[in-house]
Amino acid sequence: MTQTPEQSVRKVSVQCTLNGQPTEFLAAPYLSLLEVLRETLGLTGTKEGCNDGNCGACTVNVDGRIVDSCLMLGAEAEGKTIETIEGVAPAGGLHPLQQAFLEEAALQCGICTPGFLVSAKALLEREPDADEPRIRLWLAGNLCRCTGYDKIIRAVEKARDEMK
Amino acid sequence: MTTTEKPQEFKVVGTRPIRHDGIDKVLGRAVYGSDVRLAGMIYGAVLRSPYAHAKITKIDTSKAEAMPGVFAVMSGKDMPLVASGALDLGETVDDTAFTSDRVMAHDKVVFKGHPVAAVAAIDQNTGLEALKLIEVEYEVLKPVISLEDAMAPGAVVIHEGLIGDDLGEKVNNTNIAVHNRSEFGDPEAAFAKSATVLERTFIISRAHQGYIEPHASTAFWAPDGKITVWTTTQAPFGVRKTVSALLEQPLSDIKVIPTEIGGGFGGKIPVYLEPVAAVLSKKAGRPVKITMDRRAVFEASGPGPGGTIKVKMGVDDKGKITAATADIRYGAGAYPGASINPATAGIFACYEVPNVRIDSYDVVINMSKTAAYRAPGTPQATFASETLVGELCEIIGMSPMDFHLLNVSREGTRRPDGPVFPRIGNEACLEAIQGSEHFKSTLEPSTESKLRGRGMASGYWNGIGNKSSVTINVNEDGLVSLIEGNPDIGGTRTTIAMQAAEILGLPAEDVHPAVGDTDSIGYSDLTAGSRTTYATGTAAIEAAKMVIDEMKKRVAMIWETEYGNIEHVDGLFVSKVAPDHKFTFKEAAGKLGQTGGPVAMTGTVNVRGSGGGSFGTHLVDVEVDRDTGKVEILRYTAAQDAGKAVHPSYVEGQFQGGAVQGIGWALNEEYYTSDDGVMVNSTFLDYRMPTSLDVPMIETIIVEVANTNHPFGVRGIGETSIVPPAPAVANALANAIGVRLYQTPMNPGRILEALATKKTGK
Numbered sequence: 001m002t003q004t005p006e007q008s009v010r011k012v013s014v015q016c017t018l019n020g021q022p023t024e025f026l027a028a029p030y031l032s033l034l035e036v037l038r039e040t041l042g043l044t045g046t047k048e049g050c051n052d053g054n055c056g057a058c059t060v061n062v063d064g065r066i067v068d069s070c071l072m073l074g075a076e077a078e079g080k081t082i083e084t085i086e087g088v089a090p091a092g093g094l095h096p097l098q099q100a101f102l103e104e105a106a107l108q109c110g111i112c113t114p115g116f117l118v119s120a121k122a123l124l125e126r127e128p129d130a131d132e133p134r135i136r137l138w139l140a141g142n143l144c145r146c147t148g149y150d151k152i153i154r155a156v157e158k159a160r161d162e163m164k
Numbered sequence: 165m166t167t168t169e170k171p172q173e174f175k176v177v178g179t180r181p182i183r184h185d186g187i188d189k190v191l192g193r194a195v196y197g198s199d200v201r202l203a204g205m206i207y208g209a210v211l212r213s214p215y216a217h218a219k220i221t222k223i224d225t226s227k228a229e230a231m232p233g234v235f236a237v238m239s240g241k242d243m244p245l246v247a248s249g250a251l252d253l254g255e256t257v258d259d260t261a262f263t264s265d266r267v268m269a270h271d272k273v274v275f276k277g278h279p280v281a282a283v284a285a286i287d288q289n290t291g292l293e294a295l296k297l298i299e300v301e302y303e304v305l306k307p308v309i310s311l312e313d314a315m316a317p318g319a320v321v322i323h324e325g326l327i328g329d330d331l332g333e334k335v336n337n338t339n340i341a342v343h344n345r346s347e348f349g350d351p352e353a354a355f356a357k358s359a360t361v362l363e364r365t366f367i368i369s370r371a372h373q374g375y376i377e378p379h380a381s382t383a384f385w386a387p388d389g390k391i392t393v394w395t396t397t398q399a400p401f402g403v404r405k406t407v408s409a410l411l412e413q414p415l416s417d418i419k420v421i422p423t424e425i426g427g428g429f430g431g432k433i434p435v436y437l438e439p440v441a442a443v444l445s446k447k448a449g450r451p452v453k454i455t456m457d458r459r460a461v462f463e464a465s466g467p468g469p470g471g472t473i474k475v476k477m478g479v480d481d482k483g484k485i486t487a488a489t490a491d492i493r494y495g496a497g498a499y500p501g502a503s504i505n506p507a508t509a510g511i512f513a514c515y516e517v518p519n520v521r522i523d524s525y526d527v528v529i530n531m532s533k534t535a536a537y538r539a540p541g542t543p544q545a546t547f548a549s550e551t552l553v554g555e556l557c558e559i560i561g562m563s564p565m566d567f568h569l570l571n572v573s574r575e576g577t578r579r580p581d582g583p584v585f586p587r588i589g590n591e592a593c594l595e596a597i598q599g600s601e602h603f604k605s606t607l608e609p610s611t612e613s614k615l616r617g618r619g620m621a622s623g624y625w626n627g628i629g630n631k632s633s634v635t636i637n638v639n640e641d642g643l644v645s646l647i648e649g650n651p652d653i654g655g656t657r658t659t660i661a662m663q664a665a666e667i668l669g670l671p672a673e674d675v676h677p678a679v680g681d682t683d684s685i686g687y688s689d690l691t692a693g694s695r696t697t698y699a700t701g702t703a704a705i706e707a708a709k710m711v712i713d714e715m716k717k718r719v720a721m722i723w724e725t726e727y728g729n730i731e732h733v734d735g736l737f738v739s740k741v742a743p744d745h746k747f748t749f750k751e752a753a754g755k756l757g758q759t760g761g762p763v764a765m766t767g768t769v770n771v772r773g774s775g776g777g778s779f780g781t782h783l784v785d786v787e788v789d790r791d792t793g794k795v796e797i798l799r800y801t802a803a804q805d806a807g808k809a810v811h812p813s814y815v816e817g818q819f820q821g822g823a824v825q826g827i828g829w830a831l832n833e834e835y836y837t838s839d840d841g842v843m844v845n846s847t848f849l850d851y852r853m854p855t856s857l858d859v860p861m862i863e864t865i866i867v868e869v870a871n872t873n874h875p876f877g878v879r880g881i882g883e884t885s886i887v888p889p890a891p892a893v894a895n896a897l898a899n900a901i902g903v904r905l906y907q908t909p910m911n912p913g914r915i916l917e918a919l920a921t922k923k924t925g926k
Contacts, residue, residue, distance in 0.1 A: 004233035004290040030289070039287070044199040045192020047426070049376040050458040054848035057376055085192030098190040102182045105813035108654035108821065110189035111196060111377040111426025140857040143848060145374045145427050146654060147817055148824030149856040 005030075016077040019087030027074040033067075034058045036074030037084060045085035045114050049143070056142030059115035060084050066122045068141075085114035088121060096159040097121055106155035108146035115142045120156045124163060132157065172808075176665045177876055180813045181672040183658040185424075194424045197380030197396030198455040205382065206235055208444050208454035209291035210437070211281040211298050212464060213273035216309070216530040216841025217322070218302035220271060220280060227297035228283055233290040236447035237298070239281040240270040243410065243443050248325075251409055253402040253433060254630055254689035255536065260409045261325075262499040266533055267410060267439050273302070274322055274498035275532045276842050277464030284444040284452045307530040307841040311472055311493050314339040314527050322498065322528050341500030342526040346508050346581040349519030351478075354487035358478030362556045366548040367907040368890075369834030370470035370495065373537050374825070374853050377426020378461050383441035384451040391418045391445075393438050398428045398651055399690035404682050406435040411442060421681040422651045425691075429825070430536025433690055434466055462846035466535025467835065469494035469502040473548035475511075483562045485571045487519035488512050488580070492545055494526060497533035502526045503541030505581075506626070510542035510887065511549045512580040513624035514590060514779065515571045520580040530841045536692060539625040539883035543826060543890055547908065550621035550891030555904055564620050564895065565603075568594050568781075589805025589869035589879075590779040593622065596803040596865045597781045603801075607785055610900065615788040616798070617900025620781060623887025627775025627880030628693035629873075631768070632700040633686030636664060636675075636707045638715070638763040642750025644668065646707075647680040648700055649688025654821075654882070655814040656696045662810055663701040663876065667708035669735025669749055686768055694778065694880025697810055698871075699771045705875050706767025715752050718759040775880030776871030780804035782823060782888035786896040790919065793912030795831055795897065797858070802888075803865035807879030812866060815881055820862040822885025828854045830890040834909050 011026040018041070027036050034051070037043045037060070049057035051070045058069040061083040088095050097117050100106070107113045116139060123130055123138045130138065135156050136149070144152060188194040225237040248261040269278045281298050285291035308314045308322055321337050328335035330343045355361050381395040391413060397403050400420040408415040425432060437454045444452040456465070471494035478486040490511050494502035504524035512520060557564045572594065573579070575587045597603050597620065610616045635647045646661055657677040665675045688700065716730040719737045723730075729740045737752050739745035747755075756763055785798040802819040809815040832852040836845040845851050870877030890908060897915070898904045903922040905914055 004231075004286060005293055007232070028289075035288075038199075042201070043192075044195070044201075047196070047377070048198065048455075049378070049426075050848045052458065052847055052849070055376055055458075089191060094187075094190065101190050102186040105180070105183070105655070105811075105817055107186070107189055108814075108817055109375070109377070109425060109427040110185075110194060111375075111424075113189055114192045117190065136856040140855040143376055143853060143855065145376055145429070145825065145853065146821045148820035148822075148854075148862050149859060150820045150862050151813070151817060153856065153861070 012075045014075055014078050016079065017081040019083055029073065029075050031074045032070050033072040033074045033077055034069040037069060043084050043086050047111055047114060056115045056119065057112050059118045059142060061118055061122050066119050085118055088117055095121065096162045097156065100155040100159040104151050104155035104158060106147065106151040112142060112144045116144065116152055124160055128160065128163065130160060172876065174666060176662045176672050177808065177810050178812065180811060181658060183655045184661060184677055185652060185657055196377055196424045196426050200382045200394045200423060200453060202382065202451040205451045205453055206284050206286055206448060207288045207291050208282055208284045208441055208452045209295050210279045210440065210454065211295045212460060213269065213276060213278040213280055215273060215302055215304050216276045216307035217305040218273050219305065220269060220273065220300065221303050222301040223281060224299040225281060228294040231294050231297060233286040234283055234294045235450065236284040236444045237281065238443050238447065240268050243268045243439060245270045246410060246412060251406060253399060255628055255693045256501065258501060263406060264410050266499055267435065275530055277460055277532060279440065282440050282444060284448045308339060309529055309531065309837060309839065309841050311495055311527055314529050322530060326528065339528045340525055341496065341528055342504065344504060344508065344524045345521065347521035351487040351489050351519040351521050354519040355478045358486045359481040360560050361476065361478040362552060362559060363474065363476035364552050364555065364906055365472060365474045366551065367472055368470055368544040368547050369908050370467050371537065371829045371833045372462055372467040372851065373429035373431035375427025375429060375431060378456040378458060379436050379465060380455040381437040381441050382451055382453040383438060383445045385442050385446035389417050391442050393418065393420045393442065394423055395420065395438055396423050396425045396432060398425065398432045398692050400649065400651065400682050401687055402433060402690055403435055403438055407438050407442060410439045419681055419683045422679055425651045425653050428653055429538045430540060430692060431465060433692055434535050436465060458848065459846045462851060463843050464532050466497065466533050468537030468540065469496060469534040471495055471544060473545055475548045475552045477552055477556060479556065479560060483560055483567055483570055485515055485517050488517045489521045492522065492524040494541065495529045495531065496526050497529060497531045499533045500526050500528055502534055503536065507541035507545035508581045509579060509626055510624050511545040514568065514573055514622045516573050516577045517580055522580060538822060538825065538886040542623065542625060543829065543887050546623050546887045547890040547894065551894045554619065554891065554895035554898060565594065565598055568622060585777065587869060587872055588777050588779060589867050592867045592869050593779050593781040593803045593805055596867050597783050597801065600801055600865060602783055602799055602863060613790050615790055615900040616785065617896045618785050619892050619895025619899055620783045621888040621891035621895060622779060622781045623884055624777065624779050625694060625884040625887060626777050627698065628695045629699045629771025629773055629775060630689040630695060631770045632688045632703040633766060633768045634660065634700060634703040634707045635685060635764060635766040636711050638711060638753050638756065640754055640756065642753035643674045643676065646675050646677040646704065647685050648677065649680055649685040650691040650696045650700050651679055653691055654817065655811060659697040659810040659814060660701050660704045664704040664708040667705055667712065669732065686766055694775050694882040698775045698874060698878050698880040699769060701878060702771055702874060703767045703769045706769060707765050710765035710767060711763055714763050714765060718756060719747055719752050721759045722755060773873060776807055776873050778805050778879045778881050778884045780884045780888055782892040784892045784896045786893065786900055788897065788900045788915060793915035797827060797860055800860060801863040801865065802885060803867055804881060804884055805867045805869050805879060806881045807871035807874065808868055808877040809866050810878060815866055816864040818882050819864045819885045823862050823889050824854050824859050826886045826889025827859060827893060830893040830908055830910055832909050832911060
């Protein structure tokens with residue numbers, strides 16, 4: 001009798017820091033970080049749009065770098081510090097980017113929004129003075145099909161100005 | 165902002181509140197299609213045909229059924245083909261038999277990616293492994309991919325049962341499902357007398373809506389026969405109707421719970437996964453979730469049709485249009501239903517055309533069935549007509565703006581396919597562009613390596629009205645909850661709530677909107693056709709008026725006076741007979757318990773006629789790199805008639821989003837298909853949609869010419885913005901490089917070819 005793929009391989013134990021909390025999980029070694037976040041850990045704010053690293057809906061922050069979580073294995077999270085959309089807002093409030101996205105109407109359907117917020121937050125942490133061309137370049141890995149990007153760029157600029 | 169008449173006074177409509185569902189969406193808490201998680205839920209996976217056209221000679225699922233972790237396996241025999249019949253989905257009518265066959269193949273596969281079997285397993289990866297154990301044998305048939313092959317005499321016929329409709333006559337053994345004609349006057353005679361006549365043929369690519377969220381559906385078929393479906397859809401009531409028809413189960417035994425929806429643009433109207441998940445659930449006794457992968461979204465869900473459009477236009481020596489004809493041929497995909505009728509309505513709608521004939525063909529080919537895509541059929545047809553107008557203007561030496569204004573359609577103009585326009589904003593949009601800073605600016609001249617050009621185009625979308633329901637419940641603290649039946653793709657919870665708030669005299673924030681499931685709100689047609697803010701907003705106004713009326717009765721009871729003595733003014737209930745008697749809405753709401761109990765009112769509408777029709781004019785500056793053929797969009801302005809912009813930010817957002825989708829279609833997007841019918845660019849890497857780096861800020865001008873068919877003058881505005889971009893870009897490119905392109909996408913390869921042709925004079 002054959003086994004299911006999950007049963008046929010030994011799961012690996014992974015310890016990481018996830019949204020500020022020490023976190024431990026077991027995952028089959030072939031599972032992507034995206035699958036671990038959504039299925040194993042129930043963090044469905046990180047979205048799957050293409051599963052091949054082209055849409056950016058699954059963007060997370062790993063040790064200060066933005067990563068398409070569909071292209072990274074869950075097992076590779078060992079020892080890493082990871083932030084997902086669920087970790088962007090401070091307790092009881094919103095991050096200035098989240099507030100700006102609401103005020104500037106920077107989302108329509110909202111499916112790409114978590115990825116954009118995680119990407120833009122990483123940019124402003126590295127480059128608090130990022131200008132429009134720089135913001136456009138940085139966010140070029142995140143696809144949005146609704147807004148035409150205009151209001152997203154304006155929201156990031158607004159948050160940038162308010163964070164100063 | 166251009167205002168062309170004395171506007172109504174509004175307190176809420178026209179403001180920019182934060183959308184009610186925004187907080188969940190920026191926190192990552194909003195539940196979209198594939199975020200559904202239920203106790204005991206298992207995962208479905210779909211086996212799809214590797215061939216575009218083949219007979220299925222054998223399916224053996226026994227090995228997959230025996231695999232550990234697999235709960236259920238199904239194929240066509242588990243979902244029998246239903247009889248042919250009309251499946252009215254509100255905006256379009258499909259055939260039940262074709263829909264049944266499309267969702268799960270029976271004897272034949274007719275497009276690459278056609279579902280042939282499905283499994284439900286303990287997890288996604290087990291399901292995918294199980295699919296490999298299903299043995300399917302095919303007898304491969306010759307695929308029919310091009311329109312020429314499909315329409316040729318003696319063509320391989322895809323559906324033996326298809327009876328074509330050729331101008332009302334029945335035709336057997338054909339791939340041409342429909343040939344329609346719309347005509348009046350005598351175009352031939354008018355062409356003969358014209359000063360100038362121009363005819364061109366255009367080819368436009370099949371293009372996908374490109375929503376970022378793949379289709380995802382979960383179903384639970386309970387032992388008592390009740391079926392619950394959680395799905396990302398634009399049409400929960402359409403899903404209910406389709407699942408009922410395909411599974412031959414009573415309509416009211418099916419409850420559809422729409423999740424948040426990650427984009428649709430028309431592509432999430434058809435049913436794909438819901439019946440499959442339901443059948444697997446019945447077999448497995450558990451809820452089953454199926455999520456499409458991106459490749460399947462491209463290959464097996466419906467893009468907008470590509471096609472060939474021949475356009476001919478004649479003008480007199482003043483530039484006045486004498487006649488126009490068109491021949492529109494769209495590839496519907498594997499089942500009939502390409503959007504030829506709106507193409508016919510839209511192709512010459514911007515003009516007064518005294519003599520016209522439009523032929524249109526809905527042609528079946530071996531690719532996935534097309535679906536609605538934002539202003540279905542109209543961007544394609546308008547690419548042809550507006551690019552032709554651009555060239556005609558060059559020939560007769562007239563500015564496109566002057567040509568548009570001279571020939572503009574207005575209130576009373578007969579649209580080429582029949583209806584007479586009510587009050588419309590076509591001319592107002594042209595004037596808004598004419599008055600814009602962009603129009604008045606001077607384009608930087610071209611250099612040796614950078615060729616610059618400017619172009620404009622107009623476009624039209626009629627929009628639909630149809631049926632909607634809205635329920636308003638008054639809470640004892642004076643706030644209200646509002647339930648509506650239209651999935652919210654781009655802020656419509658808020659635009660509907662704002663219209664109710666306007667009537668109730670409350671701030672937008674005091675109305676709490678929610679999208680109900682099919683058991684908790686009255687019938688509502690789909691979120692499509694630019695109808696939601698317009699028609700469901702009208703239902704919200706109706707419900708709010710009923711609430712105010714009922715509360716006036718309650719207030720009259722408290723003040724022991726006649727109902728006729730109570731007025732609702734500026735958010736206050738006042739007595740005509742006792743001027744010191746005043747209640748705020750909140751005060752009145754707090755007393756409902758003493759005056760007969762709760763107030764909950766449902767407004768239902770069936771809005772006849774269109775959404776009023778929304779015209780738009782776009783202006784674009786481009787820069788072409790002479791060496792690489794790459795096109796840079798330097799500046800872009802979109803003007804469009806919103807009637808009355810309920811939430812201006814979301815109106816601007818629709819203009820901007822449609823413009824950028826249209827730019828993508830113009831410059832990059834196409835289905836690159838092999839001769840055997842396989843799409844070879846079925847990833848976001850190779851199907852190249854615009855990124856933030858590819859476009860500038862999109863300037864917007866909201867024109868407001870009130871719609872006489874809506875209490876506040878609102879027009880449906882979501883779709884028009886994708887109509888003008890491709891011809892505007894084509895006209896700007898011609899202006900830049902001095903040679904015309906007649907085919908999308910106008911990618912670097914085609915531009916370099918055009919430049920080379922110009923150089924050699926061939």
